Amino acid sequence: MxxxxxxxxxxxxxxxxxxxxxxxxxxxxxxxxxxxxxxxxxxxxxxxxxxPLELSATAEVLDPSTLAKAADDIAALQATADASRAEAQRVQALYAADGNMSRKAVEAARAQAAVDQSKLQQARTQLRMDWGSAIAGMDAGTLHARTEALLDGRMAWLKAEPLAAPAAGFQPAGALLHPGDTVARVLGPLPRSSAGLAGGWLLEAPGAGLTPGMLLTARLQGSGAGxxxxxxxxxxxxxxxxxxxxxxxxxxxxxxxxxxxxxxxxxxxxxxxxxxxxxxxxxxxxxxxxxxxxxxxxxxxxxxxxx
Known part of the structure; x- marks a missing residue:
């Protein structure tokens, strides 16, 4: 009964x-x-x-289109830099072997390789300024795969900015998004902030129900006991x-x-x-x-x- x-x-x-x-x-x-x-x-x-120690934050779903363009640019620049470096090595080898290549040709190939590598480095520097070191450190293939997941809606990236000044040395190890209690990963710190309290952090979460521009709240969970x-x-x-x-x-x-x-x-x-x-x-x-x-x-x- x-x-x-x-x-x-x-x-x-x-x-x-x-x-x-x-x-x-x-x-x-x-x-x-x-x-x-x-x-x-x-x-x-x-x-x-x-x-865990917690810090309340706003969380804005980011538009992946700017990241997609940066990823495509970096992939193209990487391919160009790889090709010019290989060409410089080929010309150098021919010059060293039998002199069929002139020193001028060798120097020109080296200069082109240096220019292409510099363009690639500039693009990665801009990526670091916009998205943080964790993203800039990805190789072109990994960055492309992550971008495709964002464009397909399988994943979403969010900019989390604290609502109060974090304690000294606070480093979030994870986050919960509200509403929905969605678990998010912390990819790394962001170099720019509009909150004026800290640079904020880049979060990654399942993309279902999250669209660019959406605003949520987040509980950033740091190491240490509360x-x-x-x-x-x-x-x-x-x-x-x-x-x-x-x-x-x-x-x-x-x-x-x-x-x-x-x-x-x-x-x-x-x-x-x-x-x-x-x-x-x-x-x-x-x-x-x-x-x-x-x-x-x-x-x-x-x-x-x-x-």
């Missing part, structure tokens, strides 16, 4: 619907073993964790009526619904504090089914109805 803790009758009449107000106080749901198996409930034990709490797996968090919830097993058949407030959000899950404690077990699969049980109106005469 499934027993749902219901709102008082007067409150239900006042709301005129069962899906109106989500209380942040704990609610208990009883589910017998057979029903748990049918719903496919799975549990995981909570373990102590330290929240607030203490427990790691709540992402699968344990379910949203209902605009509130994030998780279910804690209080015994073999009872599950307590608790509102979740994150101290930090990581790729592995949410770092949360009280009322969650290490050693408790939370529902990591099937929490949505428990929400549905809580939301369903109680049948007349069944436990949970107020008579």
């Amino acid at each position: 499934i027993v749902r803790l219901s709102l008082p009758r007067a409150a239900r009449m006042l709301c005129a619907a069962w899906l109106i107000v989500a209380s942040v106080t704990a609610a208990a749901t009883e589910v017998d073993a057979a029903t748990q198996a049918r719903l496919g409930l799975a549990l995981a034990e909570l373990h102590a964790a330290q929240a 607030a203490s709490g427990v790691l709540l797996p992402r699968g344990a968090v379910v949203r209902w009526n605009g509130v994030a919830w998780a279910y804690v097993a209080t015994d073999a058949t009872h599950f307590e619904r608790r509102a979740v407030t994150a101290l930090a959000m990581t790729a592995a899950g949410w770092i949360v504090g009280a009322p969650f404690t290490a050693g408790e077990k939370v529902v990591t699969r099937g929490a949505g089914a428990l929400i549905a049980l809580d939301a369903a109106p109680a049948e007349p005469g069944k436990p949970g109805d107020d008579d």
